[in-house]
Amino acid sequence: MISSCAFAGMHFNCPGSPPETAAALYVFLYYICFLIYNSIFQNNHYDTQIKTRKSPSSGACSIPSLLLIPTGISGGNEFTESALKYLERGIVIKSTGSWYTVRKDSGACVECKLKGRLRTEGIRSTNPVVVGDRVLLEDDLIRDIEPRRNYLIRKSTNLSKQSHIIAANVDMAFLVVTFRLPETPVEFIDRFLVAAEAYRIPVCLVFNKMDMFSSKELVQMKHFEAIYRTIGYRTIETSATELIGIDALQQMFAGKVSVIAGLSGTGKSSLINAVNPGLQVRVGDMSDYHQSGKHTTTFAEMFPMQGGGYIIDTPGIRGFGLIHIEKEELYHFFPEIFKASAGCAFHNCRHIHEPGCAVVEAVENGGISKFRYHSYLSMMEDTQSKYR
Numbered sequence: 001m002i003s004s005c006a007f008a009g010m011h012f013n014c015p016g017s018p019p020e021t022a023a024a025l026y027v028f029l030y031y032i033c034f035l036i037y038n039s040i041f042q043n044n045h046y047d048t049q050i051k052t053r054k055s056p057s058s059g060a061c062s063i064p065s066l067l068l069i070p071t072g073i074s075g076g077n078e079f080t081e082s083a084l085k086y087l088e089r090g091i092v093i094k095s096t097g098s099w100y101t102v103r104k105d106s107g108a109c110v111e112c113k114l115k116g117r118l119r120t121e122g123i124r125s126t127n128p129v130v131v132g133d134r135v136l137l138e139d140d141l142i143r144d145i146e147p148r149r150n151y152l153i154r155k156s157t158n159l160s161k162q163s164h165i166i167a168a169n170v171d172m173a174f175l176v177v178t179f180r181l182p183e184t185p186v187e188f189i190d191r192f193l194v195a196a197e198a199y200r201i202p203v204c205l206v207f208n209k210m211d212m213f214s215s216k217e218l219v220q221m222k223h224f225e226a227i228y229r230t231i232g233y234r235t236i237e238t239s240a241t242e243l244i245g246i247d248a249l250q251q252m253f254a255g256k257v258s259v260i261a262g263l264s265g266t267g268k269s270s271l272i273n274a275v276n277p278g279l280q281v282r283v284g285d286m287s288d289y290h291q292s293g294k295h296t297t298t299f300a301e302m303f304p305m306q307g308g309g310y311i312i313d314t315p316g317i318r319g320f321g322l323i324h325i326e327k328e329e330l331y332h333f334f335p336e337i338f339k340a341s342a343g344c345a346f347h348n349c350r351h352i353h354e355p356g357c358a359v360v361e362a363v364e365n366g367g368i369s370k371f372r373y374h375s376y377l378s379m380m381e382d383t384q385s386k387y388r
Helices: 019-043 116-120 186-198 215-231 246-253 268-275 327-333 335-343 358-364 370-381
Strands: 002-007 010-015 048-054 062-068 088-095 100-104 109-114 134-138 141-145 151-155 163-168 172-177 203-207 234-237 257-262 301-304 310-313
Touching: 100 134, 109 134, 151 186, 163 257, 172 186, 186 203, 186 327, 186 370, 203 215, 215 234, 215 370, 234 246, 246 268, 257 268, 268 310, 327 335, 327 370, 335 358, 335 370, 358 370
Parallel strands: 109 141, 172 203, 172 257, 203 234, 257 310
Antiparallel strands: 002 010, 048 062, 088 100, 088 134, 088 301, 100 109, 134 141, 151 163, 301 310
């Protein structure tokens, strides 16, 4: 006996098959087609995750949420509108490397970790989430990072990683400079300024420990300060112990999210304590052997200031290697060199030894500081390994 099994317009002749066999074959073929269709659908759409979570408000109600699984950071991911209703927003105010303190928009603070995939996927930075980041939260998990409007970045000292982000979404950066105990190299200052210029972060140079300057050092400091002021950078003279410039510094912090940086031992934390004594940020002593600072601040943290605004205290930096800046565009981030380059004979002038270079001419005529130009040449020529 021959029976005919119909499926999706096709006929299968099954010699001697009873009706039960035909029905089983029908179900089997339907299941195979379903698997093929589902595989094609998954390969052409974003990977999704359907889960049930507890509502933080009720504690008892289970809310189904359809979330697109994060695949990166800084705005590279998208969530469905329904999912966003159940995610909370906040700002990272402290980072210890494995845990993050987030202040929610509601005002509450919570200790968070990164979602595993967000922590590892395609990230070449030592710290995928940094203080100042705006993040999306699900309970105590950071699910995604909102797009950053800027960040301060340097080459990582960790050879397995490419970069280290100091802080994100800042209105102003304060670089603390000292002429001894420890001495801040001029090129370190200029590297910091270039990195800030690249992401359009205004910088104020804080010449600290004014009470410790000798007469000769004071003349030298005034010379450097005048040059940077002429270029267009803001400067301020301070002393945490003598409270010099503290009121002016407090006014500059007001109403902004600022980051304060510098070599270890320059007095960053002491200045924060002087502006806001109630914080009692831990400070350290100098290394007797190296005459340089010890790392007292070991992780970045954001503090509220008495006069309004927030300041991000950062660990001391020993080197500042530039990253994501091509040599051909480096001169763009030296304002005085960029301005002078308009007079160069060739549009692709590198401002080193090309004929008709208006920058070289300005250096020779005193229009551009020789130490600034030397910093430019050093950044153009070296491998930056010493500045990791």
